[in-house]
Every structure is written in C-alpha cells, then in structure tokens.
Amino acid sequence: MAASTLTEVARLAGVSPATASRVLNGSARTPGKDIAERVRQAADSLGYIPNAQAQGLAKSSSGLIGLIVHDIADPYFAAIARGVQDAAREQRKMVLLATTGGGPAEEKEAVAAFAARRADSIVIAGSRSCRAEDQEGNAQLAAELDRYCRNGGRVAVVGHPVVGATALEGYHVVEVPNQELAGRLATELAAGWDGDFVIIGGPDGLYTSDDRVRGFQEGLARAGHRPAEVLRSAFNRSGGYEAGLQLAARIKAASAGNPAAPKLCIFAVNDVMAIGAAAALRSEGLRIPRDASIAGFDDIETLRDFRPALSTVRLPLEDIGRLATRATRPRPAGQDQEAASDEAVTGEVTLRRSTEAAAV
Amino acid sequence: MAASTLTEVARLAGVSPATASRVLNGSARTPGKDIAERVRQAADSLGYIPNAQAQGLAKSSSGLIGLIVHDIADPYFAAIARGVQDAAREQRKMVLLATTGGGPAEEKEAVAAFAARRADSIVIAGSRSCRAEDQEGNAQLAAELDRYCRNGGRVAVVGHPVVGATALEGYHVVEVPNQELAGRLATELAAGWDGDFVIIGGPDGLYTSDDRVRGFQEGLARAGHRPAEVLRSAFNRSGGYEAGLQLAARIKAASAGNPAAPKLCIFAVNDVMAIGAAAALRSEGLRIPRDASIAGFDDIETLRDFRPALSTVRLPLEDIGRLATRATRPRPAGQDQEAASDEAVTGEVTLRRSTEAAAV
C-alpha cells in the first residue's frame, strides 16, 4: 500500500509539509486563502489520501471503535452491531469487528488486538459467564481491560460487567433489565394460565440466561404460581431444538395418559432458542399454541414474521448498541460522568399468538 | 491511549530497541536465547502491547481487511460477514466494517476510509446497481477502487463487478450464478405448475435482482411457459410486503370472479422479500400454499424455521464471504493468478412446502 504522501503534495504545491498538513486537516492555524487553494488542488491532482496510521501515530488516537460479539451472523448481535455502527458514524469513527464464539479467552485476545490498534474505545456485546471453566479466562479478560482502561481506553459492556473488573475510569456498563423484564413476562403469562411452566435456559453460569431464568421464576412467584422446571441447553437455535424434543416427548406422554392434561407453557430465554423449540415441537406433530404455549426474549426483527407470532420481550437492540457506543465517548467537560451514561434501557413485554390462552 | 513502548521494554531488558523488536516479532534474525528471554520478561512485566499503527507505518501494511455491506443487520450480509471474519482470522487480520445503506457514493467514502487506514484488502458485499441516478456515484467508486488497486490494494467484490472498473491487478470478482440458479428454480417450479408466475423484483437496475429476474424468465421460457409479470419494489422485507398486498388483492379478485381460478406462483428475488410477501398474503387472509405458492432466494438461515417452509435457492453465503476474502490474499508466487480465484460458487434449488403443487 503505497500512495502519495503529504510531502509530495506539499512539494507540488510549493509549500512546506507543515502548511500542507494545516490546510488539509482543520488545524487551529488557517493558512492563507490562495495557498490553501493551491494545496488543495495539488492534493486533488495527486489523489492524496492521508495515512490514518501515521495520523494516529502522531496524534495518538486512531478513530477506531472495537466491537466484540460472539457471532456476527446471530441476529441479536447483528442488531446491536447496527446500532454501534450507527453511533460510530456519528463520532466519525470506524468499527473494528471481532467475533469470539463466546469464550473469555478469545475476548481477551480481541481486547489485546484492539489495544494494539489503539482503538479509542471498545464495546463488548457478548454475554458474560461465571462458569468455573471460564474463571481463569475472565480474570485475564478483566486484567486486559484494566490495562486498556489505565492507558486511557474506554470500554462499554452490554448487560453484565466483566467479572472481576474493578470499576475503572472509562469503564461503562449498559444495564439490560433482563431480570425485571423476564419477571414481567412471567406475571403476564401467569395471569391467564393454569398449567405448568417450563424454562429452556442456556448453560448454567451465563448471566444473561441466568438473569432471565431468575426473573421469570420471581415473576411466577409474585403471581402465586409454583416455580418452573428449568432445562439447560445451548444458548442457540439447536439448543432450543433439543430441549424442544425433550418437551415434545413429555407432552405427548402426558396427553396420552390423560387427554385433558393441562397445557405446558415454555419460556425460552431467547427468541432463537424459542424458534428452535417450536420447530422441535412441530416436527413431533405438536401445534402451537394448541398443544403448548411458547415465549421467547429479544424480539428479533427477522423472526417477527414467524407464525404463530412469538410472544417475547422486545429489547431495543439497536439502541443498546448505540448507547454503549455513546457511553464510551468522552463526556463534554462540564458533564457529570454518570449523568448521561445511565440512559436506561427499557424493554416491553409483547404477547402474541404463541401464548394465546384462548386457544386452550 | 498511552502504553509502554518497545523502547521502554528494551531499556528494562538492557538491550537496544532493535534487538527487542527482533525478539518480540518473528524477525528473520533470531537473537540469543538468554537475551530473548530477558526481553520477553521485560515485555511481560511492563504489559507491553506493540503499537499496530506504528508497526503498520514501518512495514506499510496494516493487517486490516475492509468489509463493505449495505446493512450488517440484514441476515444476508451478516452471513457473508461471518465468512469474511472467519477468513480474516485465518490470515491473522482484523476486519474493519462499513455499512453504507447501498449508495455508491457512500461506498466510495468507505473505500476512501479503508484506503486511508491502509487496509490490505477490501471486500465489497453490497450489490451493484446501474440505475441512472447511481451513474456518477458508480464512476467515482470505480475511480476510488482504481486508485486503491494501483497503490497495491486488493479488492474482491461479491456478485457483479463494479460498473466501470477496469480490470486491474488485484481486482477480483466472486461470481454468484444468480441468473442460472434462478433459471433452474423456474424450471423446477414450472414442472408442476399450470398457473401464472409473478416475480417480485427489486428496483430496476439492481444487478442481483435483475439477474435473478432474467434467469427466472429464461427458465420459464425453457419450460415452455409464458413469461411472468414483474412487480418492482424495495429490495427488503417491506418491499416484499407491499408487493404482496397488491398480489393479495389481485388473487382475491380473481377467485371471487372464478372460484376455480388457477393459482399464482410468486417468486420474490430474495428470501426477506418473500417473507414480507407471505406476511402480506396472510394478513389478507390468504394461505400458502393453498391460495398461492411462493419462493425466495438465498436460503437465509434464520428463516429456515419459517412455516410454510420457504422454497428457495440455497446460497453458501458464508463460503462466499470466505472466498472473497481469500481471493484478496496475495497468491503464493508460483501460483497462477486465475487458478484459485475461480473456485466457483454454486447454489442449490431447494423446494419446500411453500410451493407444494400437491396442495392445489
């Protein structure tokens, strides 16, 4: 990658590199009209493009925002990514993408890579875990983030704080009220439901999943309902599918013994899992909501045309990405550090046909 | 973003920066064991992270791959992005993301930004257009790409070449056989179908859409079928929805006049549009495939659980992203330039329930 340099432009325009630099990037000092014009023309005719690496080196700031997701093809992350991208454009920055598959070790790698590139800020969208096997990885990730922040980097994490990260200057968390919303969902569902609830959760220790499970149970309790059984599975479509197969067998067994057996209401901790579970039930000849109700979480856009329409909790994913990105932007001096960073994320319980009790 | 520098590491280890550089990055010259160890320890204790910007400046190569998409939240692009990301990891590079909304002007901006960052290569996933209004933008984009390539950059574009781009060193196109596959789809659909076909296409001038429309018509012709009417609409879900509303009205009118009117088979040029159209039909009380057949294109993963299962053409999107990214990798010397770059992309017609003629 060679290209024409500022020096060449300056030479062509017959001025010093310093002057050329001043006219081509809004410096505090503004050269004279005629000279500016000459430089601009020279730059144009040479097709000059400033070398951002060199600029970054000189100014020690890269104009880069690092985004860490599990999997960019997952619509949940894709939606957040869109928000991040959008906010990045506002800040006239570019986004560097890292997909990690979910392990804290890879996330640590990604943070290090971003730090190496001197990214101005980092947004971590992947959900945190506190499984024993991730403990060491989490510690390393926390250490890496610590270092990054100490060096002036800013980071925002979506959902839960990174385990073990000490509250640092420049470390923000965009809280997502998973627990509360799951509780509300449970309450609303329990209102018109007598049968049992079953929760299809992600692996134990995944905060996002655990919060939603806990919240849902609390909601049930508030509604005077007995707690739901919890099935653990992978946090993706096939996890939902497998759990769905189990439940299908159970449902069929129950209705075989007693045709009037009370229906089951399934809560999958995210939409993608819910869809997987629904597919499993269907493949076993069961119908929703006739034979079982099902609800998800996230309200993934691509899934809204799914039938029966999925009851879920709408999360403003794009906004979440935007918020996280904005939180990393250095506050205008007078502003309180905390003030703007806590624009709360709110969700909305959205009941649709997949849990219509009327179909009982 | 300050951090410890190579010089500091060198000083701590009591060696010259040159030596430190040599041990910390695999150089051709390998310093002695003991010294290497000392340097490594020093680096470790200082938490040294090399400054990629400076490295890039010195080596004039950034380890960056630029990816241009219309919208990262669109599952089509998200799938390609996953492939790109994957291939980038293979090459130990990071991906810079730019979303443009589809206009060539913004794409040009993105290319310039990537060039400024000295990205080693650029993958353009957005589909090309030859609408009159885009003409100037296309020319500018082509010029920008030209310049980028002349400066040693490598670019791969998915689908169609950029209009007006002269075949340059380092310019690759990953051909997607849209036309042929659409033709095959048409042929297979026409085999069991007597009624009319209608195509829901994207805006006129969008190559991806036009190719699929043209191919489909050719396929119909080959099957001895009369050509399909073409409805133009936006290249997204709501475009499909709107066209779907029109068609719903038409279908209802036809069956009102003649209850035994032959069914319509709708081909939407991509899955997302097809889903939109299906939603529109459903909202008008029509059922698929009872009242109309519908087929899409792409076989978006997230949409596979949609019911009725959508007939479509499976495209290996992730592979396409991977292929495009690999195509930009400089060939090992002995290799023919063309040899590997033409690993053909193939798709597969996938008939599912949404076009089941048996339901007639």
Add this chain to the structure above:
DNA sequence: ACGAATCGGGAAAGCGCATTCCCTCTGTTT
C-alpha cells in the same frame, strides 16, 4: 594459524504525519 565467512548485537535512518518553535512580514499603537 590466518584470513574468510558468519553470528549476534547496536546505531541510525526512515515510515507519514502533527505540532512546537522560530522567523519574517505586515499592520497597529503611542
């Protein structure tokens, strides 16, 4: 055993740009 080839290390010159400092030239003040 002596010059030649090599090995391991350091000094220094950039890579392309921003920026500080200095200088000259103008326009202004008393």
Add this chain to the structure above:
DNA sequence: AAACAGAGGGAATGCGCTTTCCCGATTCGT
C-alpha cells in the same frame, strides 16, 4: 516614526516501530 503585537509560513522534532547498515566477536576452511 519607533516599537510591538500578531498573522502566516517553514524547519525541526517526535510518535513507536522496522530495517538496513555497520562492527566486534566467533567459528570455519584449507
């Protein structure tokens, strides 16, 4: 009219790293 600010331009330095180039110390060949 002398002194002085200030504007506009250039020389030079440094950002952090890679990479020649150079040099003393080994090892090798015959």
